[in-house]
Amino acid sequence: xxxxxxxxxxxxxxxxxxxxxxxxxxxxxxxxxxxxxxxxxxxxxxxxxxxxxxxxxxxxxxxxxxxxxxxxxxxxxxxxxxxxxxxxxxxxxxxxxxxxxxxxxxxxxxxxxxxxxxxxxxxxxxxxxxxxxxxxxxxxxxxxxxxxxxxxxxxxxxxxxxxxxxxxxxxxxxxxxxxxxxxxxxxxxxxxxxxxxxxxxxxxxxxxxxxxxxxxxxxxxxxxxxxxxxxxxxxxxxxxxxxxxxxxxxxxxxxxxxxxxxxxxxxxxxxxxxxxxxxxxxxxxxxxxxxxxxxxxxxxxxxxxxxxxxxxxxxxxxxxxxxxxxxxxxxxxxxxxxxxxxxxxxxxxxxxxxxxxxxxxxxxxxxxxxxxxxxxxxxxxxxxxxxxxxxxxxxxxxxxxxxxxxxxxxxxxxxxxxxxxxxxxxxxxxxx
Amino acid sequence: xxxxxxxxxxxxxxxxxxxxxxxxxxxxxxxxxxxxxxxxxxxxxxxxxxxxxxxxxxxxxxxxxxxxxxxxxxxxxxxxxxxxxxxxxxxxxxxxxxxxxxxxxxxxxxxxxxxxxxxxxxxxxxxxxxxxxxxxxxxxxxxxxxxxxxxxxxxxxxxxxxxxxxxxxxxxxxxxxxxxxxxxxxxxxxxxxxxxxxxxxxxxxxxxxxxxxxxxxxxxxxxxxxxxxxxxxxxxxxxxxxxxxxxxxxxxxxxxxxxxxxxxxxxxxxxxxxxxxxxxxxxxxxxx
Numbered sequence: 001x002x003x004x005x006x007x008x009x010x011x012x013x014x015x016x017x018x019x020x021x022x023x024x025x026x027x028x029x030x031x032x033x034x035x036x037x038x039x040x041x042x043x044x045x046x047x048x049x050x051x052x053x054x055x056x057x058x059x060x061x062x063x064x065x066x067x068x069x070x071x072x073x074x075x076x077x078x079x080x081x082x083x084x085x086x087x088x089x090x091x092x093x094x095x096x097x098x099x100x101x102x103x104x105x106x107x108x109x110x111x112x113x114x115x116x117x118x119x120x121x122x123x124x125x126x127x128x129x130x131x132x133x134x135x136x137x138x139x140x141x142x143x144x145x146x147x148x149x150x151x152x153x154x155x156x157x158x159x160x161x162x163x164x165x166x167x168x169x170x171x172x173x174x175x176x177x178x179x180x181x182x183x184x185x186x187x188x189x190x191x192x193x194x195x196x197x198x199x200x201x202x203x204x205x206x207x208x209x210x211x212x213x214x215x216x217x218x219x220x221x222x223x224x225x226x227x228x229x230x231x232x233x234x235x236x237x238x239x240x241x242x243x244x245x246x247x248x249x250x251x252x253x254x255x256x257x258x259x260x261x262x263x264x265x266x267x268x269x270x271x272x273x274x275x276x277x278x279x280x281x282x283x284x285x286x287x288x289x290x291x292x293x294x295x296x297x298x299x300x301x302x303x304x305x306x307x308x309x310x311x312x313x314x315x316x317x318x319x320x321x322x323x324x325x326x327x328x329x330x331x332x333x334x335x336x337x338x339x340x341x342x343x344x345x346x347x348x349x350x351x352x353x354x355x356x357x358x359x360x361x362x363x364x365x366x367x368x369x370x371x372x373x374x375x376x377x378x379x380x381x382x383x384x385x386x387x388x389x390x391x392x393x394x395x396x397x398x399x400x401x402x403x404x405x406x407x408x409x410x411x412x413x414x415x416x417x418x419x420x421x422x423x424x425x426x427x428x429x430x431x432x
Numbered sequence: 433x434x435x436x437x438x439x440x441x442x443x444x445x446x447x448x449x450x451x452x453x454x455x456x457x458x459x460x461x462x463x464x465x466x467x468x469x470x471x472x473x474x475x476x477x478x479x480x481x482x483x484x485x486x487x488x489x490x491x492x493x494x495x496x497x498x499x500x501x502x503x504x505x506x507x508x509x510x511x512x513x514x515x516x517x518x519x520x521x522x523x524x525x526x527x528x529x530x531x532x533x534x535x536x537x538x539x540x541x542x543x544x545x546x547x548x549x550x551x552x553x554x555x556x557x558x559x560x561x562x563x564x565x566x567x568x569x570x571x572x573x574x575x576x577x578x579x580x581x582x583x584x585x586x587x588x589x590x591x592x593x594x595x596x597x598x599x600x601x602x603x604x605x606x607x608x609x610x611x612x613x614x615x616x617x618x619x620x621x622x623x624x625x626x627x628x629x630x631x632x633x634x635x636x637x638x639x640x641x642x643x644x645x646x647x648x649x650x651x652x653x654x655x656x657x658x659x660x661x662x663x664x665x666x667x668x669x670x671x672x673x674x675x676x677x678x679x680x681x682x683x684x685x686x687x688x689x690x691x692x693x694x695x696x697x698x699x700x701x702x703x704x705x706x707x708x709x710x711x712x713x714x715x716x717x718x719x720x
Contacts, residue, residue, distance in 0.1 A: 036490040
């Protein structure tokens with residue numbers, strides 16, 4: 001089936017990015033709200049690319065864990081920034097795929113000529129999390145609120161029992177399975193035979209890559225310090241196999257459990273944004289096109305019935321994206337596979353190498369094959385930087401665009417991000 | 433002028449008590465001493481508390497009005513000196529000017545100097561200007577000029593500076609309405625250190641001749657500046673004229689000159705044009 005071609009499309013350019021360093025839960029950003037962090041990330045971008053007073057086409061961002069008061073999170077951040085207040089904004093939420101999905105949406109509007117410029121991003125806090133009362137109490141309190149007259153209200157209040165009291169904080173678990181993301185991943189890791197050693201190796205490489213990128217100054221125009229933090233707090237430049245080997249398994253059961261706190265991402269706080277625009281917009285504003293946002297794809301798997309692992313959807317999204325763009329898995333200079341867990345990356349790579357999986361599950365004639373591991377997460381990924389859910393996409397898009405620009409025109413990068421709910425968001429960027 | 437360098441921020445409650453108990457002030461000249469606090473490192477928690485209470489973004493930037501807070505204890509120290517010609521208790525903050533020369537962040541280490549200038553007759557008494565200067569490595573980055581009035585025998589012929597009128601905005605057409613709770617004076621006192629009894633409770637305010645506790649003028653000033661967003665934290669200048677105090681608890685209405693967001697006013701919300709208008713302040717802000 002041929003996809004319908006819009007009458008006319010143009011290229012969407014990535015012009016730069018900005019993020020605040022990611023902080024560990026209850027670290028320096030313990031009291032920073034999503035609003036504070038997203039505004040700071042936008043304001044840093046505005047300062048870096050001289051966007052003060054400019055009316056952009058739109059700003060699209062979101063947070064996975066959100067207070068109900070933040071219903072208009074992104075628009076409020078625009079109003080708190082130096083952007084022209086006539087810049088519209090909206091929120092999206094696609095779990096850990098939020099940031100990359102936002103970039104797909106903005107770039108699509110630019111491609112269609114519906115927008116000249118835009119910002120895509122995301123933010124998440126695991127520290128300043130919303131607290132809700134128990135469902136029973138919530139229902140009864142709403143009843144009190146509805147009751148007319150003091151007598152009726154008192155009666156409704158009287159229905160509240162001591163056992164109704166209690167608070168709930170958002171949990172990193174799947175509503176339908178009750179399993180945490182780590183437990184889900186442990187099942188998948190076991191299925192693909194991912195070893196502890198391979199996971200720890202990936203974690204060490206991530207820390208070393210990110211540390212090197214900071215030392216080389218690569219992050220200088222991608223990160224703006226916030227609340228006294230200048231680098232990602234989770235980064236351990238001296239990470240080693242010996243140190244990681246000492247950690248006890250955190251997810252999975254039994255002697256063969258492999259996933260530890262060292263090869264899983266910790267809960268973190270942070271925000272990131274990316275500036276996108278048409279080539280005309282870039283030229284008018286004297287901005288350098290770093291890369292083009294070529295295409296994006298999403299996929300979802302049925303993890304509820306055990307048919308597939310929770311975080312395996314990108315394994316399905318990538319072949320569809322490759323086919324649509326006439327590319328093979330080997331046609332890339334860089335691969336950015338989000339390290340939700342080291343095992344996620346390794347299971348995905350293993351799946352693409354597996355003949356049965358590629359035939360039976362992906363419906364391909366042959367496996368997608370292996371990738372050159374030297375091209376994978378070159379400047380570190382989420383294991384080192386941390387992973388404030390919705391902020392990861394923006395971090396990756398901005399960094400990859402810069403890497404591709406340095407590599408030169410025509411260079412290619414692949415982004416793969418898994419998300420809760422059995423979803424995956426993937427994209428192709430091309431260097432300019 | 434002699435400079436007295438303090439090693440720590442003076443505590444303000446004893447200063448107020450001393451002044452309240454102090455004898456009658458005399459003299460018609462200002463102390464030729466300025467007070468200095470060097471190497472002031474911004475306390476990020478304090479900064480964030482201030483930003484939240486005043487409506488600024490909770491980021492690393494020091495708000496337009498923030499260095500005033502750092503210099504305020506020095507102002508009090510200076511005005512409570514025995515050779516300061518006006519009594520500290522009862523002074524009314526009537527005007528304030530601020531110039532931000534560059535955007536300041538929590539990373540900047542500030543040297544704060546406070547001195548007194550321009551003792552002058554006023555139709556309702558005598559005014560003095562307390563000048564607060566913030567420097568970073570010898571570079572003047574911020575200046576505040578606070579004008580205080582000691583009510584008393586005034587000079588009806590004394591010149592008054594020109595004060596702009598509040599923006600003319602019809603009833604119900606204000607830009608924002610803010611509700612201030614009863615304990616708001618205490619909330620701001622906790623952050624600013626300004627524990628003047630007129631802000632602390634109805635009882636203490638009544639003892640000082642006010643019908644109720646009143647909001648700090650510097651909060652009303654800061655809250656209005658905050659509506660201008662990040663621009664007012666960069667190079668900018670502002671001038672506020674405080675008119676009638678805001679009684680607590682209470683509501684205030686922000687009015688902005690149509691087509692000119694740099695002229696702002698704060699008034700008591702009015703329902704109809706027949707209502708008496710209570711004007712709290714008028715403010716001009718220039719950003720660059």
